[in-house]
Amino acid sequence: MVGNLVREARFLAKDGGALFWLGLAFLLSIVAVSFGVAEVRDQQETIAELVKEDAADRANALKGQEDWGGAAYYAFHLTHAPPSDFAFAAMGQRDSSPWKHRVRMLALEGQIHEADTRNADFGLVGRFDFAFLAASVAPLLLILLLYDLRAAERSARRHDLLIATAGSPIQLWFPRALVRVVALLLLLLIPLWGASLVAGTSLDIVLKATAILIGALLIWWLIVELVSRVNASPSVLLTSLIGLWLALAIIVPALSKAVIEVRQPLPNGGEILLLQRETVNDAWDLPKEATMTPFLEEHPEWSAYATLEEAFEWKWYYAFQQVGDQVAAPLVNQYRSARLARDREAGLISFLSPTSFVERSFEKLAGTDAASMIAYEDAVRDFHRQLRDFHYPLLFRDQPFDLNTLKDLPVYAPTS
Secondary structure (H helix, E strand, O other), rough: OOOHHHHHHHHHHHHHHHHHHHHHHHHHHHHHHHHHHHHHOOOOOOOOHHHHHHHHHHHHHHOOOOOHHHHHHHHHHHEEEEOOOOOOHHHHHHHOOOOEEOOOOOOOOHHHOOOOOOOHHHHHHHOOOOHHHHHHHHHHHHHHHHHHHOOOOOOOOHHHHHHHHHHOOOHHHHHHHHHHHHHHHHHHHHHHHHHHHOOOOOOHHHHHHHHHHHHHHHHEEEHOOOOOOOOOOHHHHHHHHHHHHHHHHHHHHHHHHHHHHHHOOOOHHHHHHHHHHHHHHHHOOOHHHHHHHHHHHHOOHHHHHOOOOOOOOHHHHHHHHHHHHHHHHHHHHHHHHHHHHHHHHHHHHHHOOHHHHHHHHHHHHHHOOHHHOOOOOHHHHHHHHHHHHHHHHHHHHHOOOOOOOOOOOOOOOOOO
């Protein structure tokens, strides 16, 4: 067996076409991980700079305040979801979903749904990262390396002679294909391993990513093997395999996406934003009881402090900000649940498409999947709840204003 592998490796070294595709695979892998590493580094630098500026901006805003309401109004707080140490391989939803927000004590949902992402265009065209390379491009390269192993020998009328010489078909075709598959795998994985080492990616994740790629290429190898056994010309086999790739990589995901969207209707984030803003704006013209009643239903602990004596009071102002969130909450929950349901169904259907399965698997390892971005939104809501819990006692109990108290303001701590 070893002798057969050595022989096939020598044949591969003389195959200019195969070497071209292998060289292209190595180049594309380097480009993909380089783009990913550069993007992650850029996001990390952006976050570090924003954290520094956020603290300085908030300190500057609080200096000139004379009451709790003004301090809460002018103080912004940075929240962010830092990229994981494997995000360079699969940017996933980070290209189309916000991973940073500056929030304050106003109604929150409008702040969340004002998408703060500078990569919206990637949501349409996608990013060339390693996940895309492994899921969509690598199978094409494998097809180009393997599709004519048998057909070329048939065309040259050497097929039967080679099998007779080798003793059995498996002793001839298996080593030849194995050498090419292993070469493709190594040339794809070496840049990934190098970038993982630089990024400090855990060995567990690297091994899982390696296993995913190996499994995906083995599936495509099996597909190519079955199709190539058909007695047809190389051009017919190539056309058939490209057709299968199109079906599994493009048509199945597109059809499944359409079906999922029909099954799981999704409210528009703009609807949430509009509903909340209308609720907040209308509160200015309504009796104050229209605000305080639903607010106190949510926060009965402040009932004894809810008497309003002035035309404008900060506790009333922040009460109707929260009521804006309360009114939008059913739509927010529907929006969140539908996104999670879509993601679950897409995960099940991805078993019908190797490309979808590989890309989703890489995004999950990288923490850039839909569930991770929804988790970030939940973390922002939890932090905003901490802000309200901090400010409400100061606002409702009318404590004397003391700037030093604001040194204990909650600080956002990213979950990853």
